[in-house]
Amino acid sequence: MTQVPGMETSAISVLKRAVELDQSSRFQESLVCYQEGIQLLMDVLKAVKDDSKKVHYRQKIKSYMDRAEQIKVHVNQLKEEGKYHEQIRIAEDATGYSYEVLFRPYVTEGLTEVWVEDPYIRHIHQMIYCRKLYNFLRFCEMLLKASCQVKRIHLLTSQEEGDYSSQQASALSELKQSLQSQDVCLDLQYSTFHDREIRFDNGWIIKIGRGLDYFKKPKGRFSIGYCDYDLRQCQETTVDIFHSKHTKTL
Known part of the structure; x- marks a missing residue:
């Protein structure tokens, strides 16, 4: 449990960067950060014991995974159309x-x-x-x-x-x-x-x-x-x- 706060801080930092890149339309970079941040949150989820916190982390993970998947679909479509920049x-x-x-x-x-x-x-x-x-x-x-x-x-x-x-x-x-x-x-x-x-x-x-x-x-x-x-x-x-x-x- 002593490692959870540090792991959570790292996850928040990476995911904050992912959102910033996402909002700047730097999708490929944001996707890398989303994936890294999601993995960090999953590590936190494995470490916590409190059920209410587990629910909270699962919701956060799902939210970020959904956004990452949307980016993948969007980027792949742009690539197929040759419009990606x-x-x-x-x-x-x-x-x-x-x-x-x-x-x-x-x-x-x-x-x-x-x-x-x-x-x-x-x-x-x-x-x-x-x-x-x-x-x-x-x-x-x-x-x-x-x-x-x-x-x-x-x-x-x-x-x-x-x-x-x-x-x-x-x-x-x-x-x-x-x-x-x-x-x-x-x-x-x-x-x-x-x-x-x-x-x-x-x-x-x-x-x-x-x-x-x-x-x-x-x-x-x-x-x-x-x-x-x-x-x-x-x-x-x-x-x-x-x-x-x-x-x-x-």
């Missing part, structure tokens, strides 16, 4: 925005081809290279783990200059060979463009202000968030998600 504002130092969180809702079973346009999958000097390329590697791993049939990934990025060019080419060549072992083809092209965009052949387009590199450098190799990107702090950025039906071309 959401803008996610990631605050400075925020956590919980791994590639799985941002991209998985749009990685459908029929997905076979992905385009990544990011000018900064490079910068080999001063170890920035590792972070940039590891971010792209993690994105590829996310696709491989998802319930889709990705067979081709297109990467359009800028080419490193001078002595660093061969190092960049070597790293991307290694990644290409590794993807081939997973029956995925990496199509690499270079350009001097400055756009940042990710497109799926199911029509979904994700634009991130900072591209894939919106995570902060961890404080150390043994700091929380070094391995798990859900726990990694982010830099402030904006994510826009919409469907190609709202554009002239994919």
